[in-house]
Every structure is written in structure tokens, then in C-alpha cells.
Amino acid sequence: MRGSASDRFEFSRDVVNPDSLAWLMKDYLIYLQATRKTKTVRMNATNLKRFLDWCNQHGVETIQQLQPRHIREWQYELQQSCNSRATAWSIAVCVRAFLNWLVSEEVISKPPFRRGDWIPKPKPNPKPLSVEDVQKLFAAAQGDTWIHQRDRALLTTLLSTGARRAEILQMTVGDVERRSFTVIQKGDRTHILHLTAETIREIRKYLRAYVKATGRYLTDDDPLWWSQRGEPMTGNALRMVMRHLSQRSGVRVWCHRLRMTSATMRLAMGASTEAVRQQLGHADIRSVEHYVKLAREDLARLLEQTDPLKLIRRRPEL
Secondary structure (H helix, E strand, C coil), X not given: CCCCHHHHCCCCCCCCXXXXXXXXXXXXXXXXXXXXXXXXXXXXXXXXXXXXXXXXXXXXXXXXXXXXXXXXXXXXXXXXXXXXXXXXXXXXXXHHHHHHHHHHCCCCCCXXXXXXXXXXXXXXXXXXXXXXXXXXXXXXXXXXXHHHHHHHXXXXXXXXXXCCHHHHCCCECHHHHHCEEEEECHHHCEEEEECCHHHHHHHHHHHHHHHXXXXXCCCCCXXXXXXXXXXXXXXXXXXXXXXXXXXXXXXXXXXHHHHHXXXXXXXXXXXXXXXXXXXXXXCCHHHHHHHHHHHHHHHHHHHHHCCHHHHHHXXXXX
């Protein structure tokens, strides 16, 4: 049986000093275990251990030794070693929360940093797909097997609903008849996503092909999406599907990019920001602002790609 995150957290010295960062971090993780989800605790344990290792390498072992310059130097090195600024920011947020907790618990009188010492939250930089890119993805999912039908249904559902990866995996077979599904979002918020007629048609094609190929009939309570191994799809399995489609189509795609594409195309075609906000499940309308700006910039390209004259030229008989 695996131990808790705090049990697996290593101390920097054999003799435990209650003022040491390692001791205080372990105490903080015990607090998180009582108030946060397991996944959140594990993420914090990993990020705090990274910070602890840096501190020990630079001779900072106790909370009294930690100074604002250490915070700035660590973050500079963190940004050099991370693949993206967003990753570095996420790690820094965990450390800042730990230090603020020490103040709230009166371990220290004030945090060892100034307001401007932290990496600012990166602004969203959505990179939606073009109409041509989406067409290439659907072409890559063409085929007669149930796997091809599933991939087409996945693309259709992700593009239509704007659902996140974790949200779409919460779908059940019964959601197809209900024409909507309720998901648990970040922060334990519930959100209802509606299925369009086209989306329902693609999902039903996939279900018919699945039953015909496997001989297994699914109940309303069964998960909707299944892997080739005969198991409900996981987040990693869905990542592999997106990677496979990217290789076949030549278009780099992941679930969140389809979410960006869904929002941007709807806005460019005249949907209100409130409608898109509800579709995405954002609590604040300001979260949609970066999509609005991009939609304005993207409108000319979108109109060009969806020009009805192109369809007429392809079909002279019209």
C-alpha cells in the first residue's frame, strides 16, 4: 500500500528541526490531505520537493533563512528549466500557497517575499485550428472500423461542446438520449453540456459499430468512450488518440485546442460571449475575452475558408 504524500516527503536531515523547510512542508501536506483532493496533494508534494531541493543546494534549510532574493533566484532558474512559462507559474503558485499558509498559521509573522517577486500568470494564447485543419482531422479519422467511428465521434463532440478532456470522459451512454450531460469541473463546479443533433448522430454511429464489432451491449450507466483494450478510456488513452490523429493528419491537435477552436469559431460566426461562456462553463465572462479578441482577428480568414462560392465551384452542376 502506498503511503501518503507527507509520508513519502523526505527530510533533508536525520535530526528533524521544527523550523526546517522540510518539516514545515510535511506539516503543510498533512493539512492539504484533510482539505484537498489526492491529486492536488501529490502535485503539491512534487512541486514543494523541487523547491526544497533548490533551497538545500543553496544553503537555505530553515524558514528563517529564506529571503526574497532566494524566491527570485529560484524562479529565474525555474523558468530556465521548465518547458513553458505556464508550468513554471503553476509550480511557483504551490510554493507561494505554502508560504502564505505559514503566515496564516502564525509560524512566521510575514511572508518572505514581496508582491512583485512572483512569476505573473501567463495570459492565454489560444491557437485555434482553421477550417482546413479540422477537415484534415476528420479525414484522418475516416474508416470502417469502430475505432474510426469512435475517433470521429470524439472529434465531433469535443469541437461541438468545447469540453475539456476530463469532462468528456465523464460521459455515459445514457447522455446520448438525454441530449446533454452534467460534468464536474475544476473547483467541483457542475456544468451542463448540450449535444447537437450532428454530434448525437456521430455518437450513435460509433455505438452501433462498437456493438457490432465487440458483441457487447452497453447500458445507460456505462461509460461512453471505450479503448481498443476493452476498457473505459482514460485521460492518457485520449491523449494517444489525439497524438495518432495528429500524425495521420499532419495537424497538431489536443483536446484543449479543439476547445479553443470551438469557442473562437462560434464567436466569429456571431455567437454572443454569454452563450460561449455558458458553453465552456467559465464562471466569469472575462475568461472569454481572449477568445473574443482572437475571433475578431480570425473572422476574415474564417469567412474566406467558409465562402459558399468555393462549394459552388467544386460542384458546377449547381
